[in-house]
Amino acid sequence: MKTKALIFSSLILIMVSVIPVAAQPDDYLNVIQTVVPFLTIAPDSRSGGMGDAGVATTPDLYSMHWNPAKYAFIDGNGGLGIAYSPWLRSLVPDISLANLAGYYRIDSRQVLAGSLMYSSLGYIEFTDEYGNYIRSYKPNEFSVDAAYSRLFSKNWSGGVAMRFIYSNLTGNQVVNETATKAGTAFAADASAYYTTPIKLGEKAGTISAGVNLSNIGSKMNYTEDDDPFFIPMNMRLGTTMTVNLDRYNSLGFLVDFNKLLVPTPPIYDTDGTTILMGKDPNVSVPVAIFQSFYDAPYGFWEEIREVMFSIGVEYWYNQQFSLRTGYFNEAEIKGNRKYFTAGVGFRLNVFTIDFSYLIPLTQNNPMANTMRFSLGFEFDSLRNVSKK
Numbered sequence: 001m002k003t004k005a006l007i008f009s010s011l012i013l014i015m016v017s018v019i020p021v022a023a024q025p026d027d028y029l030n031v032i033q034t035v036v037p038f039l040t041i042a043p044d045s046r047s048g049g050m051g052d053a054g055v056a057t058t059p060d061l062y063s064m065h066w067n068p069a070k071y072a073f074i075d076g077n078g079g080l081g082i083a084y085s086p087w088l089r090s091l092v093p094d095i096s097l098a099n100l101a102g103y104y105r106i107d108s109r110q111v112l113a114g115s116l117m118y119s120s121l122g123y124i125e126f127t128d129e130y131g132n133y134i135r136s137y138k139p140n141e142f143s144v145d146a147a148y149s150r151l152f153s154k155n156w157s158g159g160v161a162m163r164f165i166y167s168n169l170t171g172n173q174v175v176n177e178t179a180t181k182a183g184t185a186f187a188a189d190a191s192a193y194y195t196t197p198i199k200l201g202e203k204a205g206t207i208s209a210g211v212n213l214s215n216i217g218s219k220m221n222y223t224e225d226d227d228p229f230f231i232p233m234n235m236r237l238g239t240t241m242t243v244n245l246d247r248y249n250s251l252g253f254l255v256d257f258n259k260l261l262v263p264t265p266p267i268y269d270t271d272g273t274t275i276l277m278g279k280d281p282n283v284s285v286p287v288a289i290f291q292s293f294y295d296a297p298y299g300f301w302e303e304i305r306e307v308m309f310s311i312g313v314e315y316w317y318n319q320q321f322s323l324r325t326g327y328f329n330e331a332e333i334k335g336n337r338k339y340f341t342a343g344v345g346f347r348l349n350v351f352t353i354d355f356s357y358l359i360p361l362t363q364n365n366p367m368a369n370t371m372r373f374s375l376g377f378e379f380d381s382l383r384n385v386s387k388k
Contacts, residue, residue: 030297031335032260032306034232035183035220036167038119038141043099044083045374049343049356050312051326053256056193056210056240057314061352061376062101064115064145066236067210069159069193071103071111071149078104081352081376087119091366094122109151113161118142126173137171147189155196161189163215165231169222180222185231187217198241205243205250212236216261219285227282233261233289238310252314259307261289264296305331312341320347324356339367352376 044062047054054066059074061081080102087095101115121139128134147161168182195208213235219228238256245251266278277297281288296302312326322345330337343356358370 028298029333030265030302031333032262032264033229034260034262035229036141036143036165036185036231038097038117039143039165039215040232040234041085041087041097042372043085043097043101043117044081045343045354045356045372046324046345047312048085048358048372049324049326049341049345049354050254050314051256051310051328051341053238053254053310053312053326055212055236055238055256056208057252057254058208058240058242061103062099062115062374063103064101064113064147064161065099065117067159067191067193067212068113068147068161068189069149069157069191069212070210071113071147071159072109072151072157073193073195074103074105074111076105076378076380078102078379079377080379081374083372083374085370085372087370088366089370090364090368092122094120096120111149113145113147113149115145116142117145121169126170126175134173137173139169139171141165141167141169155194157193159189159191159193161191161214163187163189163217165217165220167220167222178223178225181224183220183222185218185220187215187231187233189214189216200243203243203245205241207239207241209239210237213261216289217285230262230285230288233285235259235261248318250316250319252312252316254310254312254314256310257307258309259292261292263288263291264302264306266295267297302333305334308334308337321345322347336362337367338362339365343372350378350380352378 042048042052043065046060047066059070061079063070083099085097087097098118103111103113105111119141123136123138125136126134143163143165145161145163147159149157149159151157165185170180172181189212191212193210195206198205198207215231215233217231219230221228236256236258240252240254242250242252263281264278265281266275269276279291279295283291308330310326310328315323324343326341328339339358339360341356341358345354354374356372358367360368
């Protein structure tokens with residue numbers, strides 16, 4: 001029986017490896033586009049140091065971005081954190097991303113949380129058709145979140161979040177004789193988190209899993225006439241295993257998988273009107289979510305390449321000092337973001353300080369030398385709040 005299963009599995013692998021080579025051109029590129037991409041950027045240094053993974057890590061102040069359900073398991077009665085990252089500094093010197101997040105424990109089972117994400121896109125200059133200067137403007141985008149997280153048992157929790165999104169890229173400037181406006185959207189997250197203790201020989205540890213459907217919401221437009229654009233609706237799931245090496249040392253291993261739940265651009269004819277391969281992307285939000293799993297022009301293997309993954313490792317000494325590293329991978333035909341990350345963290349009484357650094361694998365990458373800084377403050381020093 002084992003031999004038959006092995007032969008069957010081998011045949012499947014052979015078929016899988018042949019299909020994309022035969023069907024897909026070598027120079028094929030098909031990047032999924034959305035507005036307000038800042039919503040997909042890791043805001044905090046802890047996850048930023050582990051390859052941008054965080055859906056199943058232990059709860060922290062910045063769980064809003066990764067998995068709001070984790071707040072139900074957080075230690076303490078409340079906290080506030082701020083994170084800052086100079087973004088794409090190798091490309092533009094004045095782009096940055098800031099995040100303010102906090103939580104408040106209602107009781108042993110319920111937690112409220114909120115956050116503000118702000119993206120500054122630097123200065124741009126508007127000119128007329130003759131190149132004459134009109135004015136300067138500093139585009140900006142932000143989101144405001146509120147979440148509720150609840151324990152269902154000693155192992156399970158769930159969370160929901162509501163989000164308002166604002167994007168002003170032109171300052172209402174008339175562009176190409178078209179009046180523009182700020183874009184707005186409303187979205188929601190639905191998440192779950194599971195954690196349980198395990199034994200690995202003589203070592204104790206925990207294993208956790210998480211899932212977060214985020215930014216499920218309305219489309220956004222910047223003019224009255226153009227079709228609206230999808231925001232980055234997203235599905236993230238992952239797992240983390242932590243092993244206590246001894247009384248003072250612990251080691252965590254984590255992996256995240258991430259997929260946008262928006263339509264894949266189809267392949268059009270030379271006139272750009274008739275779809276030759278793929279599906280019509282001009283659909284409603286509910287249809288787009290389901291369609292995103294089967295609408296890639298080159299079928300299953302292009303769909304698989306739309307799944308990004310992150311792997312990370314986190315070491316803690318006495319829950320006071322940590323070292324982190326990770327790797328993020330995106331398929332070449334979908335954007336080709338590939339980079340390593342590294343980070344450190346310090347926990348001093350009620351303060352937590354984190355730093356991370358990004359190392360791209362391609363030359364002249366605009367993400368090169370990206371750094372993130374985070375500072376957290378717990379309202380009290382209570383740890384290990386009982387979950388009755």
